[in-house]
Amino acid sequence: MQIGINPWNLDALAEIEHEHGSKVWNILQLRLHPSIIALKERVATEISADPKRTYDIDLTYLTSRGRWYFVSWKGYTEKSGGIATNIGVHFFDMLSWIFGPVQENLVNLHQPDTAAGTLRLAHARVRWFLSVNAHFLPEQVSAKSQRTYRSITVDGKEIEFSEGFADLHTRSYQEILSGNGFGLQEARASIETVHHIRNAEPVGLSGDYHPFCQKVTK
Numbered sequence: 407m408q409i410g411i412n413p414w415n416l417d418a419l420a421e422i423e424h425e426h427g428s429k430v431w432n433i434l435q436l437r438l439h440p441s442i443i444a445l446k447e448r449v450a451t452e453i454s455a456d457p458k459r460t461y462d463i464d465l466t467y468l469t470s471r472g473r474w475y476f477v478s479w480k481g482y483t484e485k486s487g488g489i490a491t492n493i494g495v496h497f498f499d500m501l502s503w504i505f506g507p508v509q510e511n512l513v514n515l516h517q518p519d520t521a522a523g524t525l526r527l528a529h530a531r532v533r534w535f536l537s538v539n540a541h542f543l544p545e546q547v548s549a550k551s552q553r554t555y556r557s558i559t560v561d562g563k564e565i566e567f568s569e570g571f572a573d574l575h576t577r578s579y580q581e582i583l584s585g586n587g588f589g590l591q592e593a594r595a596s597i598e599t600v601h602h603i604r605n606a607e608p609v610g611l612s613g614d615y616h617p618f619c620q621k622v623t624k
Contacts, residue, residue: 409433409593411487412601416590423590431587435574436500438581441567445560446504453529461505461530461560465497466618470540470553476518483604490521491600494536497558498525499596505530508599513606514615515622522616523603533616542621 409432410416419430436442453459479485486492502508506528513523519539525532540553547555558565581587611619 409590410597411491411604413594413598416594416597420590429587430590431582432590432593433575433578434496434499434503434588434592435578436496437503437588438574438577439567441565442500442504445565449504449529459529462562463501463505463530463532464557464559464616465501465532465534466555466557466616467493467497467535468537468539468543468555469493470543471519471538475538481518487600488516488521488604489519489536489538490516490603493538494521494534494603495596495600497534497536498599499593501525501530501532502527502595502599505532507595511599511602511606512613513603513608514611514613514619516603516606516608517622520622521603522619522622523606523608524614524616525599531614533614535616535618537618542618 409430410419422428423430449461475481480492487495508525508527510526511523512525513521515522520535520537520542522533522535525534540548543552543555556567558567578587611623
């Protein structure tokens with residue numbers, strides 16, 4: 407659940423918090439996924455042993471959507487923030503939570519149904535590709551009539567996190583009720599990342615871009 411599409415939205419919510427003496431909680435559900443927690447713990451241990459350690463990451467997420475997507479509020483950038491915000495913000499939050507803050511943010515492609523780019527984090531080089539276009543699904547996925555493809559590789563090894571999503575929102579609410587939820591500032595890094603992506607000038611297929619970008623240009 408995105409709490410805003412611009413960094414200044416968080417500032418306005420912080421003022422409301424202060425005025426009412428209340429707390430605005432954010433849903434960052436991937437931080438509660440067992441596989442993601444295990445990855446964070448492993449990376450923290452490895453970086454502690456080698457502070458200069460840098461990982462190579464490919465993030466690929468395709469979730470097919472029909473025409474309804476583009477005529478709903480999600481199809482309007484001023485409301486949803488566009489595809490990188492709408493389906494990517496939680497992945498960007500997860501990556502910066504594990505591998506450190508963004509140091510460089512380049513956009514290769516940015517279309518209504520697809521976006522791709524690269525991130526350089528404190529301890530990772532990330533190639534990412536996000537799409538709601540079924541045409542770009544891998545052949546082995548389409549052959550099984552599956553409509554979603556989700557993949558994260560770290561140094562060429564797949565991180566298995568396809569299961570365990572069903573109860574993440576429930577767990578998020580449980581943590582909030584117990585006072586352990588995620589506040590506004592914990593969402594800032596990912597909101598700043600997607601805001602930059604939305605406003606950046608795409609550089610095209612240059613540099614070390616995600617291989618799925620070739621699908622878009624065919």
